[in-house]
Amino acid sequence: MSTTSKAKLPPRVTESLINRLTAMVTAGKAGEAREPFEMTETYTGDVVGYLPQSSPEDVVAAVEMARAAQKEWAARPLKDRLAVFERAHELLLTEIETLADLIQIGCGKARRMAIEEVCDTPLVIAQYLKTAAKTLKPKKRSGPMPVITSSTEEHRPKGVVAVIAPWNFPFAISMSDSTPALIAGNGVIMKPDNKTALCTLYGIELLHKAGLPRGLVQVVCGVGPDVGPTLIDNVEFVMFTGSTATGRTIGEQSGRNLIGCSLELGGKNPMIVLDDVNFDEAIPSILFAAFGNAGQICMHIERIYVQERIYDEFLRRFTAAAEELAGKMGASYDFAPEMGSLVSVDHMKRVAAHVDEAREKGATIVTGGNPRPDLGPAFFEPTVLTGVTNDMALATMETFGPVVSIYKYKTDAEAVALANDTPYGLNAAIWTGNFDRATKLAETIESGSININDGFITSYAAKGTPSGGVKQSGVGTRHGAAGLLKYTDTINVGVQKKQIMASRSSMPYEKQLKSTLVTLRLMRRLHLG
Known part of the structure; x- marks a missing residue:
C-alpha cells in the first residue's frame, strides 16, 4: 500500500460510504485477489480509498451472476421495469450533490460540470419512460401474401451487455448507456475506469434502492488488458466509449465472437x-x-x-x-x-x-x-x-x-x-x-x-x-429508438394461415410460374407488396 496522505473528503462523502461502494466490485471472489488500485482526489493527489481489482475469473463469475438475474428481469412486464427507473429518476435528483462530490473526487471537474453530468441520466431515463413501450412493442407487418400471411417484428433482450465507460464523464456515460440496456431486459456488466469508479458504484446503489434486482448489474474493475478480453468473450454485446485505438481492438474481438458492439471513439x-x-x-x-x-x-x-x-x-x-x-x-x-x-x-x-x-x-x-x-x-x-x-x-x-x-x-x-x-x-x-x-x-x-x-x-x-460518430469516430449510436433497439435481437415471427406458398404438386411448375408473375404484378399495382 502507498503511504500517500489521506484526503480530506467533502462532508457528504464518508470513509464508510467509500468502503460500502468498493465492496460492490466483483473481485477476489472467484479468482486470486489482486493488489487494489489506490484512488486519489484529483485536486490534491491524496488517497481516498482502495478499489478492488478483478481477475479474469472474477469477470466470468460476474457474467454468470448477471445472466442468472437477467432471466427473471427479462420475464417481468416492461411496465414493471420502467417503474424501477421512474423511482431511480427521483433518487438521482435527490442525491445529485453526493454524486457531484464523487465525480469531482475522481476527475477534478468544476462543480457546475459535475452537476450537469448527473443530469444527463435523468434526461435519458425520462426519454425512455416516454418512448420505450412504443419502441419495444411487437409490430405486426404484412406478410408476402395479403390476409393469408403475416409477419411480426419482435425485440428481445440480447442477454448480458458489457458497458465499458471512460473517466471524463464517468457517471453520465456508464449510467446513461446502461439504462436502455436494462430497460430492454438485459443484465449489465459495468467496467468503469479505476480513477472514477466511485460515482458509478453509487449510481448502482441508487438503482438497487429503486428496486433493481441485486445481481443484475455487476461491476468489474481493472486495467483494460486484464479484464477486457475476458469480458468481451463472455457477453452478447459491448458498449464502449473511449479511444479509437482501443475501440478498434474491441471491434475486432467482438467481430471474432460474432457479437454486436457500439463504439463512440475519438474526435478532432x-x-x-x-x-x-x-x-x-x-x-x-x-x-x-x-x-x-x-x-x-x-x-x-x-x-x-x-x-x-x-x-x-x-x-x-x-x-x-x-x-x-x-x-x-x-x-x-x-x-x-x-x-x-x-x-x-x-x-x-x-x-x-x-x-x-x-x-x-x-x-x-x-x-x-x-x-x-x-x-x-x-x-x-x-x-x-x-x-x-x-x-x-x-x-x-x-x-x-x-x-x-x-x-x-x-x-x-x-x-x-x-x-x-x-x-x-x-x-x-x-x-x-x-x-x-x-x-x-x-x-x-x-x-x-x-x-x-x-x-x-x-x-x-x-x-x-x-448520436454517434462517422469515419474513425465510431460505430453505432446512443439515444433515441436506435439507442434502445441496439440492445435487442430483432425477431421475425411469420404466420401462414393457409398453405399456398409451397409448390403445388397438382399444378405443373410452368403454370405456377405464370400464376406467380400475375400475382406479383397485381400486388405491385395495388401496393400490396
Missing part, C-alpha cells in the same frame, strides 16, 4: 465561424465548446476556422475570454471555479506535450500553454494557438485538453474542406447569423453530430435523436 472536432456572426452571442458559447470540462469532452471543439475578414477581431475577443477564464480556475466543491483540473498528472503531461511540440515547430501560443501546479497537480491553463500546421500532433491528433487552434479561411468551401480534413467525424459546429447558409454548409460536413450556433450541447442533449 472543428468549428466554422462565418463572417456574419454576432460576437457577443458567439464568444461565450464557443469558449465553453472549447474549454468545458477543461477540454475533456468527446465532442468539444479543438479546431476553429474563422473567416479572414473577422479573424483578427475574433482572435482578440476569444483570447481575452480565455484569459478571463484562466482567472476562474480552481479546486473546490462549490460553484466558484468555472474550470477545474485535468483528470491526472499523466494526462496533463500528454496535453502539455502536444502544446510544447507545436511551439517547438513554430506555432504561436497566444495565451496559456502552461500547467498550474499552484492550483493542483493536474491543472492546465486554457490555451489558444495559431500557426498550427499538419506536421504537428496538435493539428491531427485528439489532444483532449483545454487547448484550441485557430485558423483563417477565405471561402465557405475552403472552410468545409478544412473541417473535413481529418480521419475523425464525431462532432462539428457552425456559428452564423444566417441559418439557411449554415444548413447548406452542414449538408457537406462529415460528422455524426453537427451543431449550428452551439458547440455540442444541443445535439447531445437531444435524447430522442441518435
Whole structure:
C-alpha cells in the first residue's frame, strides 16, 4: 500500500460510504485477489480509498451472476421495469450533490460540470419512460401474401451487455448507456475506469434502492488488458466509449465472437465561424465548446476556422475570454471555479506535450500553454494557438485538453474542406447569423453530430435523436429508438394461415410460374407488396 496522505473528503462523502461502494466490485471472489488500485482526489493527489481489482475469473463469475438475474428481469412486464427507473429518476435528483462530490473526487471537474453530468441520466431515463413501450412493442407487418400471411417484428433482450465507460464523464456515460440496456431486459456488466469508479458504484446503489434486482448489474474493475478480453468473450454485446485505438481492438474481438458492439471513439472536432456572426452571442458559447470540462469532452471543439475578414477581431475577443477564464480556475466543491483540473498528472503531461511540440515547430501560443501546479497537480491553463500546421500532433491528433487552434479561411468551401480534413467525424459546429447558409454548409460536413450556433450541447442533449460518430469516430449510436433497439435481437415471427406458398404438386411448375408473375404484378399495382 502507498503511504500517500489521506484526503480530506467533502462532508457528504464518508470513509464508510467509500468502503460500502468498493465492496460492490466483483473481485477476489472467484479468482486470486489482486493488489487494489489506490484512488486519489484529483485536486490534491491524496488517497481516498482502495478499489478492488478483478481477475479474469472474477469477470466470468460476474457474467454468470448477471445472466442468472437477467432471466427473471427479462420475464417481468416492461411496465414493471420502467417503474424501477421512474423511482431511480427521483433518487438521482435527490442525491445529485453526493454524486457531484464523487465525480469531482475522481476527475477534478468544476462543480457546475459535475452537476450537469448527473443530469444527463435523468434526461435519458425520462426519454425512455416516454418512448420505450412504443419502441419495444411487437409490430405486426404484412406478410408476402395479403390476409393469408403475416409477419411480426419482435425485440428481445440480447442477454448480458458489457458497458465499458471512460473517466471524463464517468457517471453520465456508464449510467446513461446502461439504462436502455436494462430497460430492454438485459443484465449489465459495468467496467468503469479505476480513477472514477466511485460515482458509478453509487449510481448502482441508487438503482438497487429503486428496486433493481441485486445481481443484475455487476461491476468489474481493472486495467483494460486484464479484464477486457475476458469480458468481451463472455457477453452478447459491448458498449464502449473511449479511444479509437482501443475501440478498434474491441471491434475486432467482438467481430471474432460474432457479437454486436457500439463504439463512440475519438474526435478532432472543428468549428466554422462565418463572417456574419454576432460576437457577443458567439464568444461565450464557443469558449465553453472549447474549454468545458477543461477540454475533456468527446465532442468539444479543438479546431476553429474563422473567416479572414473577422479573424483578427475574433482572435482578440476569444483570447481575452480565455484569459478571463484562466482567472476562474480552481479546486473546490462549490460553484466558484468555472474550470477545474485535468483528470491526472499523466494526462496533463500528454496535453502539455502536444502544446510544447507545436511551439517547438513554430506555432504561436497566444495565451496559456502552461500547467498550474499552484492550483493542483493536474491543472492546465486554457490555451489558444495559431500557426498550427499538419506536421504537428496538435493539428491531427485528439489532444483532449483545454487547448484550441485557430485558423483563417477565405471561402465557405475552403472552410468545409478544412473541417473535413481529418480521419475523425464525431462532432462539428457552425456559428452564423444566417441559418439557411449554415444548413447548406452542414449538408457537406462529415460528422455524426453537427451543431449550428452551439458547440455540442444541443445535439447531445437531444435524447430522442441518435448520436454517434462517422469515419474513425465510431460505430453505432446512443439515444433515441436506435439507442434502445441496439440492445435487442430483432425477431421475425411469420404466420401462414393457409398453405399456398409451397409448390403445388397438382399444378405443373410452368403454370405456377405464370400464376406467380400475375400475382406479383397485381400486388405491385395495388401496393400490396
